[in-house]
Amino acid sequence: MAEEKKKDYEIKVDVKNLNFYYGKQHLLKNVNLFFKKNSVCTLLGPSGCGKSTFLRTLNRMNDYTEGARLTGEVIIDGQNIYGKSVDVVELRRNIGMVFQNPNPFPKSIFENVAFGLRIHGIKNKEFIVERVEKCLKYAGLYDEVKDKLAKPAFSLSGGQQQRLCIARAIATNPSILLMDEPTAYLDPVSTSIILDLITTFKKYYTIIIVSHNIQQAGRISDYSGFFLDGELIEFDEAGNFFLRPKDKRTENFITSRY
Amino acid sequence: MIEEKKTVPDKPASKAGEGGENPEVFPVNRGYIRRKKFYNNLAICFAVIAFIIGGFPVFHIIYKAFEVGSAYLNWNFVSTLPTGFPIGARGGILNAIVGDVYLIVIASVLSIPLGIGSGLYLSLFGRKRSNYFLKLLNELMIGIPSVVWGIVGFFVFSTATGPGFHLGFSSLAGGLTLGFIMVPIITLLTEQAVNQIPASYIEGALAMGATKWQATHSVIIKAAMGGIFTGILLGVMNIIGQTAPLLFTNYYNTGMPTGVTGPGGAVGDLAMLIFIYIHEPSKILHYKAEAASIVLLAFILALDLGLRLINYLTKRFLL
Structure with missing residues (x-):
């Protein structure tokens, strides 16, 4: 990607020469890319290509993996998150994450969303109630659950649980949302609700999604990247990426020949 | 898109309703x-x-x-102290019931925090390689014969000479010894319970900026509650039937304890009572030992049901 092109954007996340090793495996090979503010970016690739690993380097979730090693820089809002003075707790407050499996906590619907507020020391009850309501509304779940906020989160359907997880992730007011195949286990109706949410969310958040569903990615993304065996093969605006891919391997993937 | 998708070439598409049965034969083995x-x-x-x-x-x-x-078996049996000659020929087994409560409370106060703590360490905080050896050590501890625990307990807690705590034959010495028997059981069950929790719970909490401890006490412990309670229950059921560790640290008291250490600190104990009564050359004491074993079984049953109820209530109302 050309340097002058980079300056046009307001860059939110800038990844430079990122290498990631697990034991002797070299999982991410010299990845360079950046994410524009308030955009939706999808990272595509076959299973095991390192796209989830890459996503997890952005909020340092790999910190707890034994035998993991990382070189290079991830610069978020001008600060290298692997620098020494970085507070991981504050970093993760600023970066919401939604996982592949809906993973609500074994708590009530209300407490699930309030969790993010409580762990950051917010005790003001009115604020919490107001904020939980707001987040549930953003996630398009409020009308469905307003009468049963005290019920366990597991009483919800899979699609509702995933939207609850999204509400939970935005409760701490992050500026970046990471999503690891958020619709992989959902039915088409729930999937389409969540895809619509993602497109409205980019007003407030920079959204980075890992996916292996090309149609979905094409529908929602502004930018797309293609990973293969730990290498970033191609990264471009969605229009170019899907219609005029520069690399033969990208072309093969998006025409489903992998 | 760049070009049209090619259909797989060597199998011609057939229309619905065309073709017959699959011609391949499946070799059915009737004998098998x-x-x-x-x-x-x-x-x-x-x-x-x-x-x-x-x-x-x-x-x-x-x-x-x-x-x-x-x-x-009547109300007197569980509500009066043993009297008569040989002692126990008249009266009941109140001393043993009270003593068991003492021992269980002391053992639990020691072992529940230690056991849950080490279980959480093994499953969440420790490093993989050292954990392997620690788990092995823990399982080894479960296998230590209870009489060995008794002797260790004697030298550490009870003996009046040499290094040690000099607690005498007392409920504190006996309870602590029993507590150390409970620790590895609770550790094992806690570790297993936490390992069964989906990793996505803790990842979800960490990804929101929770510290490991916040994730542990607000999500993990609640989700693992059932397994942890099972560990506590197994531990209590194990120690309630123990006599060997108590032989050297508490022995037996036919009356009420006057303290938890020193002279008068010893308590009665149901398992010990059965052991002692069955050794006496007296038919009536043998019968009373049988009755006491019924009480012991009922005690265990009540504990089991009680802990299950607590487990159910916490799941129902706290989560």
Whole structure:
């Protein structure tokens, strides 16, 4: 990607020469890319290509993996998150994450969303109630659950649980949302609700999604990247990426020949 | 898109309704099918017989104990201290019931925090390689014979000379010794319970900026509550039947304790009572030992049901 092109954007996340090793495996090979503010970016690739690993380097979730090693820089809002003075707790407050499996906590619907507020020391009850309501509304779940906020989160359907997880992730007011195949286990109706949410969310958040569903990615993304065996093969605006891919391997993937 | 998708070339598409049956033959082995049904029935028979042989002693013990001991089972038996000669010929077993409560409380106060703490360490905080050895060590601790615990307890807690805590033969010395028997059991069950929790719970909490401890106490412990309670229950049930560790640290008291250490600190204990009564050359004490074993079984049953109830209530109302 050309340097002058980079300056046009307001860059939110800038990844430079990122290498990631697990034991002797070299999982991410010299990845360079950046994410524009308030955009939706999808990272595509076959299973095991390192796209989830890459996503997890952005909020340092790999910190707890034994035998993991990382070189290079991830610069978020001008600060290298692997620098020494970085507070991981504050970093993760600023970066919401939604996982592949809906993973609500074994708590009530209300407490699930309030969790993010409580762990950051917010005790003001009115604020919490107001904020939980707001987040549930953003996630398009409020009308469905307003009468049963005290019920366990597991009483919800899979699609509702995933939207609850999204509400939970935005409760701490992050500026970046990471999503690891958020619709992989959902039915088409729930999937389409969540895809619509993602497109409205980019007003407030920079959204980075890992996916292996090309149609979905094409529908929602502004930018797309293609990973293969730990290498970033191609990264471009969605229009170019899907219609005029520069690399033969990208072309093969998006025409489903992998 | 760049070009059209190619369909797989060497298999011509057939329309619905075309074609006949699959021409390939599946070689059916009739003999094998007969045999596999026979083995299935054999396995069921074996399971039923195993259950009967395994369960028989339990039912027999309960039946026999009831047959002989039921004559002594009344309110007086559990609410008065033993008197008469030999001691216990009259009166009840209140000393042993009170003593068991002492021992269980002391052992639990020591072992529940230690056991849960080390279980959480093994499953969440420790490093993989050292954990392997720590787990091995923990399982080894479960296998230590209880009489060895008794001797260690004697030298550490009870003995009046040399290094140690000099607690005398007392409920504190006995309870602490029993507590250390409970620790590895609670550790094992806690570790297993936490490992069964989906990793996505803790990842979800960490990804929101929770510290490991916040994730542990607000998500993990609640989700693992059932397993942890099972560990505590197993531990208590284990120590309530122990006599060997108490031989050297508490022994027995026919009256009420006057403290938890020193002279007068010893307590009675149901298992110990049964052990002592059955050694006495007196028919009436033998019958009372049988009755006491019924009380012990009822005690364990009550504990089991009580902990299950607590477990159910916490799941129902706290989560």
